Amino acid sequence: MPKYLWQVTYSTTGAAGLQKEGGSARRDAVTRMVESIGGTVESCHFALGSHDMFVIGTLPDNIAAAALSIRTAAEGAARSESITLLTPEEIDEAVNRRTDYRKPGAE
Template identity: 65%
Template sequence: MPKYLWRVNYSQEGARGLLAQGGSARRLAITEMVESVGGQVEACYFAFGEDDLFVIGDVPDEVAAAALAIRTAAYGAAVSHTVALLTPEQIDEAVARDVTYLPPQVGP
């Protein structure tokens, strides 16, 4: 299954919900949401700084990842940025593929 990193930022409303429910309840809700599309959560960490929450997990495909993003956006309590993660072996496969590429030319 494809692996993803979700970078999450809470809105003011979402932060109030976190204050009311706590981190463990949010982790459970996130796990249930990911499992509902056939995926699994590998890690869930709250943070401070640019992002409020990081989730790493697997979902069956891009459509499942999109379904999670759309549902999160629809409620407005958080903004989620989805990042596809690749293994070193997948990068080995990518660099071994034959690709036709013409770089841009600089100058006249």
């Protein structure tokens, strides 16, 4: 299954909810959501900076990732960005895959 990194940023409503229920409850809610669509959560971390939470997990496919993103955005409490993670072996396969490419301006 593809692995993803989700960068989550809370709205003021989401931050108020986090303040009310705490980090453990939020982690558990995120885990239930991911599991409900056939995925797993590997780790969940809160952070200081431009993003409030980072989650690493797996999902069956990109459609499942889109479903989670749309649902999260529709609720209005948080915005998430899904980043597909690749293993070193997948990069090995990618760099060895033949492609037909010509850089701009080259003959």
